[in-house]
Amino acid sequence: MRRDQVDLAGGTVIAYGHYGRPFLVFPSEQGRAWDWESNGMIDAVRPLLEDGRVKLYCVDSFDAASWSNRSIPLEDRARNHGTYEAWVLDHVLPMIHADCADSFGGGPQEVATMGCSLGAFHSVLFALRRADLFPLALGLSGNYDASSWHGWGERGDAMYFANPVDFVPNLNGSHLDWLRSRLSILLVVGQGQWEDTTGSLPSTRQMADLLRDKGLRCELDVWGHDVPHDWPSWRSQIAHHLPRFV
Numbered sequence: 001m002r003r004d005q006v007d008l009a010g011g012t013v014i015a016y017g018h019y020g021r022p023f024l025v026f027p028s029e030q031g032r033a034w035d036w037e038s039n040g041m042i043d044a045v046r047p048l049l050e051d052g053r054v055k056l057y058c059v060d061s062f063d064a065a066s067w068s069n070r071s072i073p074l075e076d077r078a079r080n081h082g083t084y085e086a087w088v089l090d091h092v093l094p095m096i097h098a099d100c101a102d103s104f105g106g107g108p109q110e111v112a113t114m115g116c117s118l119g120a121f122h123s124v125l126f127a128l129r130r131a132d133l134f135p136l137a138l139g140l141s142g143n144y145d146a147s148s149w150h151g152w153g154e155r156g157d158a159m160y161f162a163n164p165v166d167f168v169p170n171l172n173g174s175h176l177d178w179l180r181s182r183l184s185i186l187l188v189v190g191q192g193q194w195e196d197t198t199g200s201l202p203s204t205r206q207m208a209d210l211l212r213d214k215g216l217r218c219e220l221d222v223w224g225h226d227v228p229h230d231w232p233s234w235r236s237q238i239a240h241h242l243p244r245f246v
Contacts, residue, residue: 001042001049005033006095010087011060013095016042019052019103021246022096024088024134026115026122030063044235045242053246055103056114057096059088063118067146073153074146078162088126093133112136112245116234117198121146124185124207125164131183136245138186140234143199144207165203168210176214184217188237190227198229 002018012033027035036042036058048054062084066077097108113134115123120142127137145165147155160166171179189195189204196202204220211218221241227233 001046003037008087008091008095010091011062013060013092014058015055015099016058017049017052017055020048020054022055022057022100022109022111023138024092024096024111024113024123024126025056025058026113026119027058027061028115028117028119029061030068031061031119033058033060039231040235041231041238044239048242048246054242055100057092057099057111059092061118061122062087067118067121067149070150074151074159075153075156077151078146078158081162082158085126085129089130089133110135112138114138114140114238114242115142116140116231117142117200117229120144120187121164124187125162127183127185128164128168128179129161131179135182136184136186138188138238138241138245139204140188140237141190141195141198141200141204141229142187142207143203145199145203148199148203164207165210168207168214171214180215180217184219185211186219186221186241188221188223188241190223190229190233191225192223192228192233194229195227200229 004015006013014033066080096111100109111134113123113126120139121144123137124139127134146163187204187208189201208218208220
């Protein structure tokens with residue numbers, strides 16, 4: 001299986017596979033680009049990678065300076081997240097497009113997003129904000145309300161537009177119609193250990209309800225009470241679901 005590491009200004013990207021549908025993969029909280037490999041996620045979908053059905057682009061997180069930084073208020077965390085978003089859009093995505101052009105030819109390819117835990121939040125947020133670039137998002141065990149992460153301080157526009165549970169209820173008009181025609185989201189969560197204490201189980205259900213209330217394509221898959229908030233669960237879930245999308 002092909003593995004290529006690229007160090008861009010601001011972070012690292014590791015590409016797995018030689019061909020196939022491109023996925024931008026976000027790590028769990030404060031994770032690095034190699035976290036999926038280190039925790040067996042790459043091996044879980046190795047047949048898809050070796051068969052040329054999917055190519056994964058795993059990136060570093062920026063959480064330590066944004067959502068995980070409890071010393072600053074939510075609005076500042078959201079502004080710092082904007083730096084991460086800019087890095088992904090201005091540096092990572094052009095690299096993915098160039099790499100895909102070498103394989104597929106033609107113009108930029110559509111890129112799907114995927115992540116677990118805080119990576120699921122990023123996956124869904126990027127797709128909601130830029131469905132023109134990311135028309136499919138897979139979120140495993142996500143908490144989609146950033147204000148619940150030891151949040152404090154006054155909240156303004158930066159936080160509103162970076163927090164799905166804030167802005168999704170207010171989607172309307174032609175933009176909502178376009179999202180309905182463009183975007184698909186899969187939310188997966190277990191009912192085992194830590195899925196409740198992390199807020200992932202209630203938040204995933206809430207997010208699914210918000211998306212469905214707006215007529216957006218959302219599939220909710222709730223696994224059993226023996227499925228905890230942990231890598232073994234996510235390995236099983238991604239091996240189960242990813243083949244449907246590639």
